[in-house]
Amino acid sequence: MAQETAFTPDIKFIRELREAGADTMKKCYQCATCSVVCPLSPDDRPFPRKEMVMAQWGLKDDLVKSPDIWLCHNCNDCSKYCPRGARPGDVLAILRKSVIQENAFPRVMGKLVGDPKNIWQALAIPVVLFLLILGVTGHLHIPEGQVVFSKFFPVHYIDLVFVPLSTLTMLMFAISISRFWKNITAGSGNMKPKAEFLPSFIETLKEIMLHSKFRKCDVNKDRSVAHVLVFYGFIGLAITTAWAVFNLYVLKWESPYPLNDQDIVNLFGGSAVIPGIMLTVFKLLANVSAISLLAGGALVIKNRLKEHGFETLTSSFDWTFAGIVLLVGLSGFLAQAMRLMNIPPVISYGTYFIHLVLVFYIIIYMPYSKLAHFVYRTVAITYTKMMKRDVEM
Ligand code: SF4
Ligand code: SF4
Incomplete structure (x- = not known):
């Protein structure tokens, strides 16, 4: 006798997907062409055809547990x-965004950052916080004389915001990812992993570093170049920021070039004072990383402009992030150039303030923004490698 399976469609979820831009999913008539042409889809239970019908039926619980949407x-x-x-x-991109919101801790942050309509509220939080700090500490004014950013917003106040909040962010991210892991492992039912975690994880990292899966793309080959630039730009800036904090608080090095050279280090919200050759290497890496980020952000926008005719809210989410990435690099460079050229303080300090707000957006909202994809994808691909479901490169 045939076994009956009962499905409970989540109407609210279907509505949310459609509002987020996945309205085209209703056109799918399950021909499976997509699964055949996809270069990354496994032969056994291929995607994205099955995800299309799951989305149409509003099978939220199954989609949240699916690692497959992250292989795309x-x-x-x-x-x-x-x-x-x-x-x-x-549609898969919107599903990934929904999964991030579903696993987000706290959920309200997932909603705030995940919906591009909330961009002004999200930006207002650091603006108000910074103004409050400047006001309370008596720095809510434009300092006179040569432009020195630490006269306007002292580095230890910046660290006072970023160090505890970044730690909290990492904690929130860890909780979100543990929820995600619980979900995707539950999705496999009684099936046991066929490979160990560590080798699968190392293989995943290797693939991501080399961008080998991106290179399989046919239509959007340009995306891999933009992605590489943004990816390595972020890594370079993360290294310089971590390095700066380590030098400042652990090694407590003094700079032979106080204040002025410190500003370059502040390019990505970091702060440090380092002697001699180390400072040159440091500055070089920070600048090359910022150029990479800027070039990648510009390329992302150029590629998006090529995709005219598909104006959806999905692209608004991607647009928002691409715009923020571009602006964070641009405002960092402009602030640096304005200081060197001694542009009127109000403009220089204003640009620096905007830069700090954007850096806050990138770092503190990381678990809920497009950047979170990197971690979710790494976890999901690692799991599919453990389950021997991933397509070999
Ligand atoms: S989404 Fe896939 S299965 Fe649906 S109509 Fe398009 S190609 Fe066919
Ligand atoms: S990897 Fe490309 S072809 Fe495959 S499902 Fe994703 S978007 Fe479609």
Whole structure:
């Protein structure tokens, strides 16, 4: 006798997906062309056809537990060949965003950052916080004389905001990711992993570093270049920031070039004073990373502009992040250049303030923004490697 399976569609989830831009999913008639053309889909239970029907039926619980949606690199080869214009690549991107919101801790942050309509509220938080700190400490004014950013916003106040909040952010991120891990492992039912965690994780990192999966894209090959630039730009800036904090608080090195050279280090919210050659290496890495971020951000926007005709709220989410990435690099460079050129203090300090607000957005909202994809994807791919479900590169 055939076994009956009962599905409970989540109507609210379907509505949320459609409002987020996945309305095209209703056009899917399950021809499976997308699964055939996808270069990353495994032969056994391929995606994205099955995810399209799951989304149409509002099977939120199953989608939240699916590691498959994270194997997709949004190359949109499937969307190009879909005969119905259902845009499966974009639907998967919206599903990933929903999964991040679902696992987010606290959920309210997932909603705040995940919805581009809330961008002004999200930016207002650091603006108010910084103004409060400047006001309470008596720095809510434009300092006279040569432009020195630490006269306007002393480094120890910046650290007072970023160090505890970054720690809290990492804790929130860890809770969100542990929720995600619980979900995807629960999705496998009684199936046991066929490989160990560590080798699977190392293999995943290698793949990500080399961007080998991105290179499989046919339609959007340019995306891999933009992604590489942004990816390594962020890594470089994260290293310089960590290095700066380590030097300042652990090694307690003194700078032979106090104040002025410190500003370059502040490019990404860090602060440090380092002697001699170390400072040169440090500055070089910070600048090269910022250029990489700027170039990558510009390329992301250029590629997005090429994709005209698909104006959805999905792209608003991506646009928001691409815009913030570009602005954080641009404001960092401008602030540095304005200081060196001694541009009127009000403009220089204003640019620096904007830069700090954007840095706050990138770092403190990381577990809920597009940047979180990197961690979620790493975890999901590691798991699929453990389950021997991933396509070998
Ligand atoms: S998304 Fe398009 S290509 Fe994929 S199954 Fe549906 S109709 Fe076919
Ligand atoms: S966007 Fe690319 S990787 Fe994702 S399902 Fe479509 S073809 Fe596969």
